[in-house]
Amino acid sequence: MAGAADSHAARNLERRETHHEADVVVVGAGIFGCAIAFALANQGRSVILLERWMHEPDRIVGELLQPGGVAALRKLGLEHCLENIDAIPCYGYHCLYRGEEISFAYPPVNSEGDVVVGAGKRTKESGEGMMNGHVKGAVRPEGRSFHHGRFIMQLRKACMAHPNISVFETEVTATIKGEHSDAVLGVQTRTKDPATGNKEPDCFFAQLTIIADGYASVFRKQLLGTTPVIRSKFYALELIDCPFPPANHGHVVIGDQSLALLYQIGTHETRALIDIPTNHPAASPANGGVRGYITNIVLPSLPPHVQPSVHAALADGKIPKSMPNSWLPSQKQTRHDGVILLGDAHNMRHPLTGGGMTVAFNDAVLLASLLAPAQIPSLAHHAAVRDAMAAFHWRRKSLTSIINVLAQALYSLFAADDWQLRALQRGCFRYFQRGWTDEPVAMLGGIMRRPGTLAYHFFSVAFLAIWLNILDVCGGGVMGVLRLPLALGQAVLILWKACVVFLPVFGTELR
Known part of the structure; x- marks a missing residue:
């Protein structure tokens, strides 16, 4: 034999x-x-x-490879490819929002790979088994950057x-x-x-x-x-020995008019990706172009301890390398x-959430299972391959629809360019501040496959944004009641904007 x-x-x-x-x-x-x-x-x-x-x-x-991508790589038998390349573990995200900050880790998963939500909280049901993020038999997954x-x-x-x-x-x-x-x-x-x-x-x-x-x-x-839709480009800097605590996290920096993503890709190297919308006036030649935008708009939003590394990366006088951000x-x-x-x-999808490779590796796992010789002995059997591809189109969506919609929706919020989007942006940050992060971060990391849960959290953010806006408009005192009609009118506009951001992309992904 x-x-x-x-x-x-x-x-x-x-x-x-x-x-x-x-x-x-x-x-x-x-x-x-x-x-x-x-x-x-x-x-x-x-x-x-x-x-x-x-x-x-x-x-x-x-x-940046999310934990769901690492798991898929393991299924493919290729996890060893992450070794000997100075890859850096990634345990979660750190968000810097106009001077305020919050960190959140990927939630633990049990031995079956299911996400354990609320592992860091004591509840009546959990007793002593869920303290300080520890759950019996559960481990916190990690991504890798390189x-x-x-x-x-x-x-x-x-x-x-x-x-x-x-x-x-x-x-x-x-x-x-x-x-x-x-x-x-x-x-x-x-x-x-x-x-x-x-x-x-x-x-x-x-x-x-x-x-x-x-x-x-x-x-x-x-x-x-088909043709990709391009709304912006990422311009890249490589920062050397740049301190940015907490370590082993992806950092999202949201300024008044800027959006940047930073993560360590080696022992000494940190990647800074700076989003510049297409035809943005602050990046026009008259305002110094891309380098002027980074210096005048982005740099002031970065922490003081990061700014020297950015200045050093810009010292060569060149326009940074760029890639289009496509949907x-x-x-x-x-x-x-x-x-x-x-x-x-x-x-x-927009690379803001780092989901591209996770989608690719999970697609490879799924497609290989559908094309397996036990299912299709000969790939020349075109009808069988067509059936497999029809199944592939729908079965992949439990993961890819989440990653794709999250990427597009979060980009719209984080790169807000009107007052309704800024209200939703603030609502998102306050939502995370309240500790409602486990399921959103699990979906971001490619380790939770429930598209309905994504819709629930997105509109929960929208209603929190509406509530915060009502408090701002009405304030305290008797006069606040008189401003209630204005607040309710703005509430409708914020909810409408949330629908415009989320529903078309969500609907497209489910087709």
Whole structure:
């Protein structure tokens, strides 16, 4: 039996290396591409993984992996890729809101992976078993933050070491279709000839082609017909030996007109991501451009002990590297036989909450289970793959709808540009101050899958914001009663704004 298995593996290797044929061709050796290639290879599938450029990437996003992503990475058998890259544990979030601050940790999970809510509170039901955040059999999960390129190289190293995967450095240019059907049979590429340095035409064939060519996908229009919505960009600074307690937390800094995200990505390095809305007047050339915006608007909102590191990072005089912050709702993929488009090419959300990689790894876990050989022996069975993709579209939403809606809704609140949004922004911070954080942070971390709970908490924030605004408008004393009609009118406007922020995105995610 062992000899037969070895012979089969040898034939598959020859097919991949010599004839460029496999069960699956994966385009893009990034986060999702590596994950799905490894997952399918673990099932015994023969996999070809194609990447345009195998050098270590230098990107400013994909550097914070939430606990739900770490758990998915463990299921994929790739958790070891977090080792030996100077990755930093992340235990929760620290929010600095116009000079006030609050920290909150990821809530503990029990042995089944379920979130234990209110573990830091004594209740009649909990007795002594839930004191100081300790619950019998429960542990607090952790995320990880790191240099994106180092992590990618670890994922690629794992794929290159897998006996069922062959990796090629080549530029994919088009899909290949059969003469008698529209089913995709593989891809055309251009591969560099080591002898001449010229790129020569090449082809790779498979029963199923999975394209994961990233946020700037060249295949998205062809396969999905969708375009990302971009409201802002993140501009990145790398701060050296920057003190920002509490350690091992993601830091969100909300100023009067600014939004910044900071988290440690190495022993000495901290990433600062500064959100600048598209065509913001304070970032115009007349006001000093991006550097002027950071210096004049963002810097004053940062703690004094952080500001020297920001000044040092700006000392080179260059415009910081940037990435567009995109929203791209997912689409059901049952129209094109032989090919599917996934990862950031398929679905994106604002990176404020660091949920992108968590979505990608959970998608890889789910898709691999739906395409498992026990379910679909041959991936050339297009009808079976279509059924699997229909199930994938709906089953992933228990997690991705939460992460996507949270990212878009929180961005609208944190980057508030009108008085209703500022009221909701304050309501959100006061909500957290009151200790109602376990479920929201669990959803943020990708460890709770209850979309209805997200709606409950969002509108609880909205009604708290309305109440706080009524108190402000009416104040104390007899005259406050006379201002009650104004307060009630503003309450309607705040609730309407909350609906405008939440319901369209929530509805889109549930389609």
